Amino acid sequence: xxxxxxxxxxxxxxxxxxxxxxxxxxxxxxxxxxxxxxxxxxxxxxxxxxxxxxxxxxxxxxxxxxxxxxxxxxxxxxxxxxxxxxxxxxxxxxxxxxxxxxxxxxxxxxxxxxxxxxxxxxxxxxxxxxxxxxxxxxxxxxxxxxxxxxxxxxxxxxxxxxxxxxxxxxxxxxxxxxxxxxxxxxxxxxxxxxxxxxxxxxxxxxxxxxxxxxxxxxxxxxxxxxxxxxxxxxxxxxxxxxxxxxxxxxxxxxxxxxxxxxxxxxxxxxxxxxxxxxxxxxxxxxxxxxxxxxxxxxxxxxxxxxxxxxxxxxxxxxxxxxxxxxxxxxxxxxxxxxxxx
Amino acid sequence: xxxxxxxxxxxxxxxxxxxxxxxxxxxxxxxxxxxxxxxxxxxxxxxxxxxxxxxxxxxxxxxxxxxxxxxxxxxxxxxxxxxxxxxxxxxxxxxxxxxxxxxxxxxxxxxxxxxxxxxxxxxxxxxxxxxxxxxxxxxxxxxxxxxxxxxxxxxxxxxxxxxxxxxxxxxxxxxxxxxxxxxxxxxxxxxxxxxxxxxxxxxxxxxxxxxxxxxxxxxxxxxxxxxxxxxxxxxxxxxxxxxxxxxxxxxxxxxxxxxxxxxxxxxxxxxxxxxxxxxxxxxxxxxxxxxxxxxxxxxxxxxxxxxxxxxxxxxxxxxxxxxxxxxxxxxxxxxxxxxxxxxxxxxxxxxxxxxxxxxxxxxxxxxxxxxxxxx
Numbered sequence: 001x002x003x004x005x006x007x008x009x010x011x012x013x014x015x016x017x018x019x020x021x022x023x024x025x026x027x028x029x030x031x032x033x034x035x036x037x038x039x040x041x042x043x044x045x046x047x048x049x050x051x052x053x054x055x056x057x058x059x060x061x062x063x064x065x066x067x068x069x070x071x072x073x074x075x076x077x078x079x080x081x082x083x084x085x086x087x088x089x090x091x092x093x094x095x096x097x098x099x100x101x102x103x104x105x106x107x108x109x110x111x112x113x114x115x116x117x118x119x120x121x122x123x124x125x126x127x128x129x130x131x132x133x134x135x136x137x138x139x140x141x142x143x144x145x146x147x148x149x150x151x152x153x154x155x156x157x158x159x160x161x162x163x164x165x166x167x168x169x170x171x172x173x174x175x176x177x178x179x180x181x182x183x184x185x186x187x188x189x190x191x192x193x194x195x196x197x198x199x200x201x202x203x204x205x206x207x208x209x210x211x212x213x214x215x216x217x218x219x220x221x222x223x224x225x226x227x228x229x230x231x232x233x234x235x236x237x238x239x240x241x242x243x244x245x246x247x248x249x250x251x252x253x254x255x256x257x258x259x260x261x262x263x264x265x266x267x268x269x270x271x272x273x274x275x276x277x278x279x280x281x282x283x284x285x286x287x288x289x290x291x292x293x294x295x296x297x298x299x300x301x302x303x304x305x306x307x308x309x310x311x312x313x314x315x316x317x318x319x320x321x322x323x324x325x326x327x328x329x330x331x332x333x334x335x336x337x338x339x340x341x
Numbered sequence: 342x343x344x345x346x347x348x349x350x351x352x353x354x355x356x357x358x359x360x361x362x363x364x365x366x367x368x369x370x371x372x373x374x375x376x377x378x379x380x381x382x383x384x385x386x387x388x389x390x391x392x393x394x395x396x397x398x399x400x401x402x403x404x405x406x407x408x409x410x411x412x413x414x415x416x417x418x419x420x421x422x423x424x425x426x427x428x429x430x431x432x433x434x435x436x437x438x439x440x441x442x443x444x445x446x447x448x449x450x451x452x453x454x455x456x457x458x459x460x461x462x463x464x465x466x467x468x469x470x471x472x473x474x475x476x477x478x479x480x481x482x483x484x485x486x487x488x489x490x491x492x493x494x495x496x497x498x499x500x501x502x503x504x505x506x507x508x509x510x511x512x513x514x515x516x517x518x519x520x521x522x523x524x525x526x527x528x529x530x531x532x533x534x535x536x537x538x539x540x541x542x543x544x545x546x547x548x549x550x551x552x553x554x555x556x557x558x559x560x561x562x563x564x565x566x567x568x569x570x571x572x573x574x575x576x577x578x579x580x581x582x583x584x585x586x587x588x589x590x591x592x593x594x595x596x597x598x599x600x601x602x603x604x605x606x607x608x609x610x611x612x613x614x615x616x617x618x619x620x621x622x623x624x625x626x627x628x629x630x631x632x633x634x635x636x637x638x639x640x641x642x643x644x645x646x647x648x649x650x651x652x653x654x655x656x657x658x659x660x661x662x663x664x665x666x667x668x669x670x671x672x673x674x675x676x677x678x679x680x681x682x683x684x685x686x687x688x689x690x691x692x693x694x695x696x697x698x699x700x701x702x703x704x705x706x707x708x709x710x711x712x713x714x715x716x
Contacts, residue, residue: 057553059716079555087553091546095354097361109350110554138361 007071010035010084010162010194011056016065018051025051027218028065035161038188038195040209042202042305044313048218049198053166056196058082070161083111086155086193090166092147096140100131100150103139104157111158121157128187129153145176152183156191163187165197169204177201181208202305212305216313229308237277238307239284242268242296251295254287263310270310273300347560348567351551355538355568366575373529374580377522378587391467392437392651394428395419399447403482407443407456410478416470432459435651438467441475459505463678464649465514476502516592519584520673521646523577523601524666527608528641530576532633535569536616540626549716558712562617562705569613570606577605592680600676600687607694608669612637614701621708621715645670665697 011033018026026048033039043049054060056067058078067074072081094103104122113121126132129149134142139150148168155163168184169177181204187193199205205212206226214222214229222229239260243251251269255262258280260271273280281300288295359366395411397404412419420437422428428440440459447454458475460468479502542548551561581601591597616633623629642648643657644666653661661667672690709715 054716059549059552060713082553082555085553087550089546089550089553093546093550095358095547097358098354102357106350106354107554110347110551110556112555 007068008035009033009068010070011196012066012068013052013056014066014068016052016055016067017063018048018055018060019063024218026055026062029215029218029220031213031220031223033162033194033196035194036188036192037210038184038197038208040205040212041196041198041215042205042212042309043198043215047215047313049215050166052215053164053198057085057087057164083158084161086158086160086163088148088151088155088163088165088168090170092144092151094139094142094147094150094154096138099136099138100126100129100142101135103150104154107154108157113158125153125157128156128183143176144172145179148172148176148180149183152180152187156187156193159191160193162194162196165195167198167200170200177204184208202309206305214309214312221312222308226305229305230303232308236275236303237273237300238270238303239273239277239281239298239300240268240270241284241288241298243293244296247293247295250291250293251288254284254291254293258284258287260284263314265310270307272303272307272311344557344560344563347556348563350556351560351564352567355564356571359568359572366572367579369533370526370530370576370579371583373526373576374519374522374583377525378518378583389416391417391439391470393417393419393471394422394431394437394440396422396425396428396440396442398445399443401448403448404443407447407478407482410481411441411474414474416474429459432461435461437461438464438651439471441471455501455503457503457505463517463674464651465517467649467652469514472502472504515584515588516590516677517674519581519587519589520677521641521670523580523584523605524608524644524669524673525637525641525646526580527573527577527605527669528612528637528666530573531569531609531612532616532637534572534616535565535613536620536623536629536633537626538568539565539617539620540623540629543715544626552712552716559706559709562621562702562709565617566610566613566702566705569616570609573609573613574602574605577609578602581605589677591677593676597676597680601673604669604672604676604690604694607691607698608666611665611694611698611701614698614705618701618705618708621705640664640666643667645674665693668693 009032011031013029013031016026016029017024029048029052041049041052051060055062056069056074058074058081061075069081070084072084074081095106098106101122104125105118108118108121123132126135129146129152131146131150131153134146139147142150152163152165152168163184165184169180172180184195184197185208188195197205197209209226211223211225212229213220222232224232241251241255245267248264248267248269252262252264255269255271260274260280262269262271277300281298285298393411395408397408408419408421411417417439419441422431425440425442428437428442431437432440438461442457442459444455444457447456456475456479458472460472462468539548542551548561552558585591591601593600615636619632620629623632643653643660644650644664645653645661646666650658650661650667668690672686675686
């Protein structure tokens, strides 16, 4: 242990660069994550999010730059730095052929928890995940939510300072998702564990995170509290017009004539309303009628993190309709940018 | 924390999974040997051009005629030796599969008209061919027709053939088949045990999770190799048990049984390490399965698991020399059929299999140095 005072930041990323051949996955990112916060890292597929996290976890060596975890250099002292982090990966990794206790025992030993403390750590984890009643049941028989809770508890057994979760609620229903949110809040408050998470549900980041960072094309393009980020796009209401796919370009032209800055999505056109948004909606409707464009709906809503994301990256993280076109767009974006690592 | 402790932790994980799936593992252990025993047991092959040393102590028109007839079918190729000890040394060194001795007085109607054969029953297909040919030709001669007759006549009073087996009467074709199968099962078992789980663990995200813990990363490799060795030995021991029920015997007795377990363990270790090395580079399970079969099947064949190496065409012989399975199969046959295992054979087999294992572990470690492919 060094004599220096404990650092205020749990994570300090300085000028991080990662290249795969000619492809730059991460181009000079610097980011501090403060002790005790819940931090959300967002970005479209292939933006460099996963690469950044893999470097943070010591799974990939950076091309240049440094990562400090609780004051420990991940590059120089990976074994020590890794002890400060608990990880919940995107693929729910529990061993279906092992019981809950065996799962915890395995990870306790992999984290080098001393034998004298192992039983206590397992009891703590079972209690935290609410799985004490299922401790001898095979994890393969658990529901998706139970598996996630077991995995989260497993990641906290060795009392890390930072819990890193890669899309912790993807694929869970709303009930299980709420349970995980409550669990994360509890861990953050009671165990005083800093949480760093990635998510594709922007409302999740909005509700759960103290601060959000948005990565695109390997750069950190936005950083702040959800409120700060929303203010950044004009604080105004958003105007949204849904129409036939073939009509979207014409709808966008009408938006432009009305002095708005439209963005075309799969099935709608969106723009920040600015001041007098209500007036603009009325004018838009008249103009659309005059242009003989049939629309499906028109509405106004308060800006969300989705709108921030859209404004900054030019793409939606997830398309609400989940249509084939959205899939194709996502695939094309992915291929254009190279596979995320 | 040492690499050994990390390896042990991960090995226990593999064994818990193994235990959970014990039914599947036993079934896999049973099916493979059974299929091969049925196939190979039913279709013993009949080789051509089997090398035979012939000692002719009679040197008569009748004995020369007899030799010509032996060769006429093309099944055996005769080389003549002057003395029986010379021929026998060729037999024990594996240069020939049998020795045929025509004793002095063969053509004398008053003498005992017998032919003596010495068969290398560690090559049962070849031995079978030789004894078949000799019996058939002998039956075409009869004692009375031998003097001066150029054309042989069958009839009463045929020439008898006295067959001698080089390696004890208890050994049989079953032992030959089973000896090859257990080595092949050991090699295959390791390929399916170690490498497959490396790839599935990578696809499920387990490797990534293990790498985020402060363990020595090579303990992942070592635990996989140890597990592959156990899985492969388990299958091969089941194969051996089935083989013994089927009728194979271990001529070297209890000590031989222990020696067999050792040889199997070494094959599992080497091929477990080979499979892990391949799995660190193969992205897809399908690619891995294709490559591992392309390697294992020919190695088992060229190692003499099904057909004695002496019967391979000459251009394939060099492959057998550098093939570790050749030495494993040799040792197994010595133990099961010949009934003795000279220390030199055991040491040679052990040394070669260990060297192979060490080389494969080194290869796997080299491939695993950069783990960015594993996440």
